[in-house]
Amino acid sequence: MSIVRTALPLVLLTSVLTGCAGLQKTDWPTCAAVGGAIGAGLGAIESTSWAGGGALYVGGMAAAYCWVKGDGDEDGDGVPDSRDKCPGTPKGVQVDADGCPPPAPAPVVEEAVVVKEETIVIRDVHFEFNKATLTPADKDVLSTVATRLKQETSTAQLSVTGHTDSVGSDAYNQKLSQRRADSVVKYLVENGVPQSSFVSVSGAGESQPVADNKTADGRAMNRRTEIKINR
Structure with missing residues (x-):
């Protein structure tokens, strides 16, 4: 005992x-x-x-x-020092079983979406009556367009098409739309848009209306210049 x-x-x-x-x-x-x-x-x-x-x-x-x-826990992360592979972890940081913060998630890289084709419609450039001469108001509008186009890449291709309403003969409107398209391109080039960017400058006359030519508002919408951007 x-x-x-x-x-x-x-x-x-x-x-x-x-x-x-x-x-x-x-x-x-x-x-x-x-x-x-x-x-x-x-x-x-x-x-x-x-x-x-x-x-x-x-x-x-x-x-x-x-x-x-006893086994210590100097950084207070809940993992004993004998198993803590990341000593000195800041207080409040979540850790795994080894006492280490989880790896940061890989950054998500979003690819920029490039629109391959875009059309700028200029409706506020009406020129002087029965002419292809730009007015001061027209030049203000086109200056904004020039700033926009100069931001495009050097590989962008620009196609400019002039349009008219149905007042007048088809042949006359065809020539007028061409002269107006030429005037727009001339002004844009003078304001820094590279001449080489323009691959097509043409007039469509009254053949492609977007509104009713029987009304004043419709005719105003049809008198336009379109700049198509191909990237």
């Missing part, structure tokens, strides 16, 4: 200390509580008067051992 009383405390104490060694330093209260309970039991083997002393002694030893030998 004396051998049991001698060996049992050593076995239990060793078990407590071994278990505490696998915990973190911050778990010392748990080690103290478990050690205290076992210490009380060991003391009671001798007599009830030893229960309190045993609890204090074994609990203190277990807590101290846990603090000294």
Whole structure:
């Protein structure tokens, strides 16, 4: 019986200390509580008067051992230092089982959508009556268009087509639409749009109306110049 009383405390104490060694330093209260309970039991083997002393002694030893030998967590990320492959992680950063922040997602690169073909319709350039001469107001409109076209790539191809309403003969309107298309291109080139960008300059006369020629508003819409951009 004396051998049991001698060996049992050593076995239990060793078990407590071994278990505490696998915990973190911050778990010392748990080690103290478990050690205290076992210490009380060991003391009671001798007599009830030893229960309190045993609890204090074994609990203190277990807590101290846990603090000294226990695994720490210096950066407070919840992963013990012995397994933390990324020590010093800033507080509040989510980490994986190895204590490392998850890799940043690869940036999403969106390809710019290039419209292959676009048409600029100029309706506010009406020229002087029965002429292809640009008015000051027409030049203001075309200056804005020139700024827009100069932003295009050097490979952009521009096709300009003049249109008229149905007033007058077909032959006359065909020639008038051509002269007006030429006037528009001439002004754009003078304002910095490369001449080489224009691959086609033509007049369609009254053959391609977009509105009713029987009304004044419809005829105004048909008197237009269209610039088609092919990229």
